[in-house]
Amino acid sequence: MAEDDPKAPRGDGEKPRRGPLRTKPLDDSNEFRSALQAELRKHARPTLLVIAGPDVGMRMLLDKSIEIGRDPEAELPLRDESISWRHVRVEDRGAGEWAAVDIKSTNGTLLNGQPCTDSPLKPGDRIIIGKTILELQEQDAIRAGFNAEVERLLTEDELSGLWVKRRFDAQLATTASAVDVGTIPCVSVIVMDLDGVKGINDTHGHDMGAYVIGESGKVIGKVIGDRGFATRFGGDEYAAGLPGMKKEDAVAVAEAIRVAINEHHYERRGIVVKPGISCGVATLPEDARDAELVFRAADQALYRAKRAGKNRVLT
Secondary structure (H helix, E strand, O other): OHHHOOOOOOOOOOOOOOOOOOOOOOOOHHHHHHHHHHHHHHHOOEEEEEEEOOOOOOEEEOOOOEEEEOOOOOOEEOOOOOOOOOOEEEEEEEOOEEEEEEOOOOOOEEEOOEEEOEEEEOOOOEEEEOOEEEEEEEOOHHHHHHHHHHHHHHHEOOOOOOEOHHHHHHHHHHHHHHHHOOOOOOEEEEEEEEEOHHHHHHHHOHHHHHHHHHHHHHHHHHHHHHHOEEEEEOOOEEEEEEEOOOHHHHHHHHHHHHHHHHHOOEEEOOEEEOOEEEEEEEEEOOOOOOHHHHHHHHHHHHHHHHHOOOOOEEO
16 A cells, blocks of 8 residues: 555655665663663662661662761661671672672671671562661662652651651660760750740641641741751651760751741641640750750750740750
8 A cells, every 4th residue: 555655755745765664773772771671670670678676667779889887977887786887888899789798797787597708689688787687679760769768757757847756766775876976066956945936736626736846846847948957846846966066056057946936827728737846955065965964954944944034045
């Protein structure tokens, strides 16, 4: 038939094609293969998941070699006291190949229960260091998205968008360890409590109170920005950690939060409310020797602010 003949005239007035249709030859098959492998790796990147130990549930997507240990500056810092400062390296060998390399650790590394010094890794392999077990997983984009959403649900407070207390505590402990070894000079903690939420609940209902709590968390997160990390815990209580920040600077941040809360426009269904916030500030190592005690010192400063009349910052 004419329409099947590449030499036949075309109805649109264009000149007929000459000769059969052919695909364009590849200029460099190796280049194409490398590009294809890179694209496949992008959609099936390996992940390390902590399945046992103090940091169970922690997940890291691998895109380069990483070192794992108690060092807060390691790419994957862990709180397991039974592992070395720098214990094991998960090494990118290229072309999608990975290996576990023990970094002369004190107690050694096991791979699937067997001693490991330098061993290739495959999906499902388990790296055992101290009390911690890490599993190498390979996942496509869909599974990666699912796991990211699960991680968000487990680590982010849905009402305020801040971290859950468990994640905050882990990060504060890691930061305190960095202070202890001299990696950073100090860390300041702000503990905060909204003023007036009980009256808002009593007058306008708990849904209005929940709105105020969520909005306040967003205000706090915006003021903290990339200077630190923050959590909501215990209803209308919040805390922030500020690595490397001296007490006087942390007080200025707390005051900025207090002003921002007071100036924020809280309105829902035509009802306007005006909460306040009290803040307590403490610094490690100036006021305490570890993460738990510096948090407690900031909490005590918060209660002093409450007793002094509320809606203020004290140390």
